[in-house]
Amino acid sequence: MTNGSDERMAVTAAAASLVAALTLAPLVKGGTWLFAAAIMVLTVMVSGIVGRQLARGWWPAVVGLQTVLLFLAVVVLFARGELINPPGAVQALQEMLQAGMNVTQSQSPPVDAERGIVLLVAGGAGLVALAVDILATTFRQPALAGLPLLAMYCVPAALLEDGLPWYLFLVAAAGFLLLLSADAGDRVRAWGRVLASAGQRTAARPGGDTALARGGRRVGLAAVAVAVAIPAVIPGLDNQLLGGSGDGDGSGGTVITRINPILDMRRDLNDPVDTDLLQYTTTVANPEPLRIVTADEYDGRTWKPSGKKIPRANNINDGMPSAPGLTAAVTTESATSDIQIYRLRETYLPLPYPTVQVSGLDGEWLYDPDTLNVIGNKVDTTQAEYRVSFLNVTPNSRQLANAGSPPQEIVEKYTQLPDDMPESIEEITRDVAGGGSQYEQAVRLQDFFRRDGGFRYDTRAPQNEQGDGSASAIMDFLDQRVGYCVHYASTMAVMARQLGIPARVAVGFLPGSVQSENTRIISSRDAHAWPELYFQGVGWTRFEPTPRDGQAAPEWTVPESEEDGTTTEEDTSTTTAPEDSQEDEGAAAETQTPEEEAAATATQSSGGFSVPWQPVVAVLVLLLVLATPRTASALAARRRWKQAKTPPALAAAAWDDLRLGLSDIGVRWAASWTPRAVRQRLNDDYQLAPEQAEALDRLVAELEDALYAPPSDLDGRSAEERKQDVALIVGAVAVQKSSQTRWRARLWPASGLSALAGLGAWVTSKFQRGSGSSDDEDSAARAKVGASS
Template identity: 80%
Template sequence: MRDGSDERMAVTAAAASLVAALTLAPLIKGTTWLFAAAIMVLTVMVTGIVARQLARGWWPAVVGLQAITLFLAIVVLFARGELVDPPGAVRLLSDMLQAGMQVTQSQSPPVDAERGIVLLVAGGAGLVALAVDILATSFRQPALAGLPLLAMYCVPAALLDDGLPWYLFLVAAAGFLLLLSADAGDRVRSWGRVLASAGQRSAARSGGDTGLARGGRRVGLAAVAMAVALPAVVPGLDNQLLGGSGDGDGGSGGTVITRINPILDMRRDLNDPVDTQLLQYSTTVLNPEPLRIVTDDQYDGRTWRPSNKDIPRANNINNGMPDAPGLTSGVATTEEESRIRIFRLRETYLPLPYPTRQVSGLDGEWLFDKETLNVIGNEVDTTQAEYTAKFLSVSPTSEQLAGAPEPPKDIVDRYTDLPDDIPQVVEDTAREVAGNGTQYEQAVRLQDYFFRDGGFRYDTRAPQSEDGDGSASAIVDFLDQKVGYCVHYASTMAVMARQLGIPARVAVGFLPGSVQTENTRIISSRDAHAWPELYFEGVGWVRFEPTPRSGQAPPSWTIPQEEDDDSTTSEDTSTTTAPETDDEGASSSSEAAVPDEQEVAAGAQQSDGFSVPWQPIVALLVVLLALASPRAASSLATRKRWRRAGTPPALAAAAWDDLRLGLSDLGVRWAASWTPRAVRQRLNDDYQLSPEQAEALDRLVEELEDAFYAPPSDAPGRPAAERKKDVALIVGAVAVQKSSQTRWRARLWPASGVSALAALGPWFTSRFQRGSSVDDSDDLDPDTDGATRPPRAPQQKAGSGAR
């Protein structure tokens, strides 16, 4: 190695590491973390340069000295108060790391630059810099040094729902190209001077480009440009790592995973143009309550979050769940059950109805918090989970809530705790709205104020606060502007309840979702919801609903009995009272006796004659015909395909075509070059077919392979009805994992029907060109393009030739 090359590579490796760390910017607020990361990277660089001089390039000594110095830098920066007590410093750093990991599991980006988070980022950047320095400088393998750089880049690319902005990809790529360029320059220089013409030498001396340098830069820029551009223009390539929302359905590519944010940062999920299906569940409850992910019981003036506490491993859900806190036998409950299947939700907390008594069917270690009944995975998440939850459907009465005794002091102290800097206007508004009376009456007045009486309007695109939508400043703005979404409503009501001395917390989860069958529902990302829960002794934690969101109403127990009775009486009166009539049946009401002027005019027009509005009717018929044509064409083509299939090979081909076209209507594509087995593998991998569905797909694949490759047989094979049932089973399994928009498009405007209609053009052209010479038996065949053609059965009669 030539003199100075190690130093150049060390500096370049540090620069590449620091540039790669910039891709973490969307994950963390502020710039404090960047300074800490820069300190760690520079520590690794300087230590490496010095150590190589002292150790004469012996890499184990260099790496050891770099690791020790990096650890000391971390201690000085984050635990300098424990310098004289190394074990104490290690414990402090460990606690910080646990706190940082808790934030990463419970919060969504961008998170606050807390000490634990800064330690994670700075320490991670230091370790990446150490790995890059070892590979690029000590081992002279800059290409391999791109792996730790890529690992750093993949962290924000995986956590951000919309991927990284393209310019951050360019920044990271520039650092890697700089590393490769520095190494290439050293390798070229190791061969001696580069031969060049006089003009090239003068250009080089004056700072101009040589042909070699220009060529290298062009290749690097071209490669980066292609990496940015190709995912956006090539069908089938997922560009999620470079930003964009994806299609939400998975298509024929990878699965899109949506994550609901337990700290109430649901604005992005609710405003996502793609309403991604997250889970499916069936339940024995006719009108289920919202499905809860987590309860947030700590509020620091900026956000709500779950308590950061250790949960003993003895609290395993396999041992059964504890009783709901505060719930007594005097409250009416019924035993219910829900079966939940996760599609595209990755979450550390387990979605469950409240209060759950037993959970079964899960893999991994899931622990419960006995105070909140939150269920948290220990190094496991909800990806593709299927489980059964047995729970209580709790139905308290308004009298039980109104007569609830004073809650215990420890409950009051914990769940009414608020920061000292909450603006006074929040408490003043709470006391003005709630008035006097029992805590239940105050809570109902708060709910009614937000839901109907206060003039509030639900809008997921309400102005966003820099401190977060659940922050104290956001609450003040919300009370002033009266526009917000569930996070604003739930956070504000919970804070106000605490100021009135009512124990309160915020729950995060999903609305019941859309009904698929009588007892099965689908929950999508736009069903994300937050609501306040208030504590009443003897009943426990009770859901309130202050959010005036379309399609939902406050729970029945939050409507006082007197108000409920009054509304019922009024409704009964309005529906049973009828105007009096005389003996001839004419109404005695003055409004009925005197016809409206518009009614008189309409009657006069009708008496003069009725004219049919042909133009709008024809336009409506044309629109309906255009909407119905693809569906009708698809159905006709399907019936014709099965009618023509008279042999087992033809039946196998018809079933395979049905499967291909049915999945294409749902946006699933596969290449024509794929074998049936490759298609089977792809469907099993992408859509996690159940054993029954996988067996159906196996049968179709085997029958198709027999049609093409097996010797002729006189066996009749399975009837068409059984094959159709297998196709419907597989298409239904894929459809349930698609968005409602995709399913409706497949029903009303199937792609197979559009293709069938498009095939009519050439058919009509050939008919008119051939005129009367066309054979009457040449039926319309709009589904020929791309159809699977089995080999013809061998002729049975001797001497008959192949046709």
């Protein structure tokens, strides 16, 4: 296509990509990421425009140039210290990407605009812009270009718990419709446009707004409106791409989520709909996780509650027994919780540990005295409301470290493991745990998973066909070091049993989100599993090996410092006074080499990201000014008149100015029309005044002389006089056009797009041209006039 359609599509593709990037706003705090993303998108756009001119449509060269410049833009923004060292730049970017991925896996949106996060977002926006530009501009497939735009939109739609709001969907859809509209317009213009008669012009609105165009816009707007409205009015259709609670089931009821111990944990954590399950109000400021069931038997495939029969005499209405192993030496506080079940159906009753009394429940609920599990006899938790009295137990690390040997029956029951457990698991266990007391070994196991072993929390870790709690899954987990709470809890419990420490796995919920003072909501994504280890005098004690965001290890699992008696989860041996720390940092900064400083900057994963905006903005402004159609049009006109030295060349320049000036306001003529035919149609359609008609007569006469008269017979006027005639005619036609058309001609002239489209040919010709004589210039001007008229 001609008349600057490639440039028009490149700009439209960039606008659509940038608009789609706005949907990422809920994921990252601040606006730094958007500025960086805009730089990437503009780099793709400008390099594509320039590349298509220089490469003359050879798309591999264009894509190669765009890719190289996009990479350079990334390096300048994020690893400019390695600009002249490509391998170092690649390594620095890889480290920053890994840091960004770690943030996405450990934090919930919106996250801070750290360097790695901004690189992920801005780099992704740049790649999407590149894909959109290739599909929409290079291959002229704007419909396919919607796929990378959709991919960008799906990222926040999948990560945000409540999906994206409807107005962001409209933003993304607007960008895609803009692409389709621009391409459709170019395809229509490719058929050519001739001067319309006065009667024909009445069929279209000012500016060429045809009934076909209006109909297309109506169809697009109607489709978007339907896409927004239907999920809102049809229950059960919500797929989290447009937000919503996901409570519809198609029949006017509610979704009832059931959590089964261990087996369904992965499904619940990965459910795209995060359903509120229950609400509770408690007298404890920082409550412990709410437990559903304790799984105390391990068969090598999974953890499960013991299958013993519970006598009906163990009714919770008569009170609960004391917690096994808990003595008066441990600090406890009496507390209560009022629990209201929303959408949880389970035969086990969610309770804090250890529960003393439960009231308000209908049906028969029985307890297991060994685990304090409470199970319903032909009754479940659906829509249950009850009050729980319990003990808030807070042991200290000294009590656990000084605990004596547990009873033999506890040891025998809770250290059992299948005979076919892999020996490699025990080898790793012994190597990690080392010597010392059982408490010290348990702490080392917890630190191994949380901090020292390089483990990463991921609910989408590879699933083992034998089950996430199986021995095979434990081996995979210890090898790959990626998993979710079931992997961590099951593995630590097995390793503790191999050390002779009684252990079991508890399944329940994290404390949930705070709604008001002492009131919390628990949702399906709060599902959690953790190991419980037995220590004499304290009883069953929670450990927290899972490095899940916002879930710290219990205070009693962090040994007290020998120096000051305080506790900390991190190693306190490297802590220094603030003054010393500042001096050390200053000394380190003075001794750093430039390479070390660049590496430190590249690998920094905390703190905000600062864009080096001054040089970047300067370069982008220069490129954008050079690529602006208005600037290109002015530069092309200046070059055209500067090269016109003879009367034929001046006549050709004036006619070109008239043709391009009129094309800017939507007036074009067929290449087969003679100058006199053009004059006749302009006079008929626009009723030129005498002064304007005389100016047009002069231009036509001079053009005919340039075409047919010998050079010696020409008696040309000055360039300024010819420019005044062109301006007079174009102005006379422009006043009859709509204000929208006139503004478009000022800000986005078609002549400028044509100039950009011809830039490559002009550059090539500059290298091929010699210093021809005046006769050569006349001949070239005559040929050009003949082609353009």
